[in-house]
Amino acid sequence: MTTQLIAYDVHLTYFRKNGKYYTNGNYVSYKQHLFEIWEEIGNLRDTGKLPGITSDTKEFHILIEVPNYPNAHPTILIVKNTNPILLLNTRRQQ
Secondary structure, eight states, rough: OOOOOEEEEEEEEEETTTSSSEEEEEEEEOOHHHHHHHHHHEEEHHHOTTTTOSSSSGGGEEEEEEESSSTTTOOOEEEEEEEEEEOOOOOOOO
């Protein structure tokens, strides 16, 4: 039995360190867990290959959305002294 890989649409919104919107980018990921997608984005950031950005990728906060992932939630990658900090958006249960 083989496991079929699912393609997830990843939407990235970039903000300058002062919080102003800069641009956005999209790509498709075949990682099967959200934490793997977050790590993949961190690797793209470290290698300067983030989609939609041609300048220094380490200078932007990144809002990460994976809308077709089950139980997905927006996540933001905050840059502090060029070291990223991953913040999870915790939703209140109603």
